[in-house]
Amino acid sequence: MKGVNNVHFLSPAYLWLAFYLLPTIIFLYLMKRTYQDMTISSTWLWKQTLREMEARKPWQKFRYHLLLMLQLLAALFFIVGLSQPAFPIQGLTAKHSILVIDISGSMWTQEEGKTRMEMAKEKVLEWIDHKSEQQMVTLITMGKVPKIVASKSKDRTGLKRTIKQLQAGMSAADFRTTMSLANAISVNDPSSEVIVISDGAVQTATSTHLPHRFVQVGKTSENVAIGAVSSEQEGHQQRLFVRVDNWGKKKNQITVSVRNKENRLLQTQSMHIASGKSEVIHFESLPPSDYYHIQLRSDRDALLLDNQQYYFSNQKNAVTMQWMGDRNLFLQKALALHPHFTWEQSQQSSQKLSPFTIVNNHPQPLPQTGPLFVIRPHQAQKLVTVTGTTSVSGTVQIDQHHPIVHRLPLKELAISEVVQVKVPTWAEPVLKINETPILLAGEYQGRKVVIFLFDLQHSDLVLQPSFPILVAQTINWLYPVLGMKESQATVGDPIDFNLSPHIQKVVIVNKDQQWIQSVQKGMFRWQVPEQIGLYRIVDAQTQEDIGYLSVPFPREESDVTPQAMATSAQKPPTATFSSQQEWWWWFALCTGLIISLEWVVVTRGD
Amino acid sequence: MSTLFDPQFLAKLDNIHLISRERVRGMQAGDRRSRQSGSSKDFVDYRTYFPGDDLRLIDWHAYARLGKWFLKTYLDEQKTDFYVYLDGSQSMDHSHLSKRATAIRLAAALGYIALVRGERVNLYTFRKQIDQTLFSLQGRKNISRLFQFLEEIDFSGEGDLNQAFTDPKAIPQRGGICCVITDAFFPSGMDQGLSYLQGASRQVILFHVTAKMERDPSYQGDLRLIDCESQETKEISMTNTLRREYRNTVQQFMRNVEENCFRRGLIYVSIPVEEPFEQILFVRLRRSGIIR
Known part of the structure; x- marks a missing residue:
């Protein structure tokens, strides 16, 4: 009833028309009803007929004036329509509205035959329809990367076209960045209001900026999803572990099936999962396949995109690298941790094409191709210009930008003998102690080269927990594989x-x-x-x-439970505009219908 | 001779007899069956001989077998009085509904048949009272007089059968056959008047004359209906519903009149004026058992 109480007229002056139009119709009706005289043999039976009709159907009296009633009603509807009845609706009230539309994966959730994205678009389109000509709208999509799709636009048609073209994405929403962007736009415009249209299934905790208004779409939280997949080799066969998460509020029955590359069904399992719980399903003795296609089915599932995943075996063909020079147990152990590499010993550069070579304190010529992992370089190798040796110890200076040493937990190091070199232009020292480079990395003649300027046996590096990390990051940088x-x-x-x-x-x-x-x-x-x-x-x-x-579908988007979003404590700008739903066209429609009815009454005489 | 009928039609009427459902009492011999035994050819019964009886009536064959005198008795055919009451109100002559013509021709035809058969014919026109009369016509010589009287009837004014028949002049002095020809548009009804008439006569026949326009009016629009007799008005907006309701009312009214007649022992004959007159006369009246 609140809406009805707030009904008002945009053009109330037209209501005065009623004082003229309605009496005029009545007057014209009375004038019009000039009866045609007709002499008949007797009116006795007519009187009797009318008396009986009125006794049987008291409203018959009104039927004689049906046309008048219809004309008055049509006039009334016409006048009310002209005066533009309207009631205020929740819409755009600021001069500049910054609409942040969530296009994250959870907006694909289906409810009542529509996706949440469609609901959000309908809502925004309604606002755009009811905004005034002076109001400006900025549209920002909140996906993996926020995008401004319309900026301070007053063009209703253009905005609507843009909104209609919006599609939900397959990634998680970056609420923090999006709100920073929206805030940056808003902060320079005091008449602007930031409105977020979302299901609320986004991470808002880390954001320092909050919207002025939050409009939630969606209600359901029923969703089951494949949370994670892993495997284990058992001989020539695979064992697959599939974790299924029930994000909904009700117990759900699910069926998980595994297919191979040829889309042949390998195994199927069904089970019940309690609300908010996860279950791991084991698929034993799966025949080898390039990949497995895991599918999930459930009767109560609002989001279907997270119901399938593809999984490949971790078993890759190991890359065999060439090892030249001395063996080093610590380095061997560190390499063994890397599942994709094996190595073979060689005293001189092999003619066989090797993807990768480790040269450990070996004065022989280097191979012509492939990345190089050089430990204790020699002058003869012509890779660096050796100027002497020295011993260093102390705090290690780390170039954190370089991927080899990125976040390397290395504090101090003691090296008894470091080769002093003139750092070539193609390399950069990524580790230094007291300004003495101890590790160089760069691209030389089209191939990646890493040079440890000391013998591993002459340092305590291998004893430090950061050593295997350094080796792994070095190998990954030198020879990144599709692993x-x-x-x-x-x-x-x-x-x-x-x-x-x-x-x-x-x-x-x-x-x-x-x-x-x-x-x-x-x-x-x-x-x-x-x-x-x-x-x-x-x-x-x-x-x-x-x-x-x-x-796969981003896991964090599988939690489709709508949540209320905190809004900014700052007051939104004073409402200078009010959106309203106009009813005039309903009245226009009713007027048309009544006139049609009147026409029927006139032609049929009933 | 008359504009009412052509000679061929009159020739057809010559062969028609009026049937009385009740035995009539008359004073002169005629064609009408009497309650009394008489000299017609229709055998009634035997009775024993009393001195003074006509010897010609003794059944000699019975005497031969039984040795007693028995007399054969026959129906006595006597002349009877034939009364025609014609509604002379304005409604009978309204517009072009042909009620007037049909009513006059019907009265003329009945009167002609009666005169040809030697009955005594009395004519009345009535409105709120008996208006014009023509008494005791007998024999063919009075046919032209009868026709002239009918042709000169003035249909005007308001009619009220009940009131008209309270007039002693309206009641037949000698019981006979009474024919009332009317459209029955009497707001006060007809029961009282017809009961007076029935009490004084042997047989009453009600000819209910109606026009199609009265039973199923085709007029449309907003109308002020004016009663041609009382000049009372009624405003209507003619709709299909109203037309349907009126049609039902008329049907109910005609049914009521017919049922009242049936209960009282009166003969009711509906006369739709749009029907050819020959059909009315030779089919409807014959089917109603009024003529043969």
């Missing part, structure tokens, strides 16, 4: 591929689309598009599969 780290990616992530140097071009294919990428020296970078699922990387020349990439 476990890159087997799964999230939407929008840049992926670095390091392929065989002879591959010139690759085609990345998913179920809907394909991308052709040129490869420079076996390397290229590719950004995962807004599509989840399986991507196949194919050598464009040989048409052979190089590898796979799985892009």
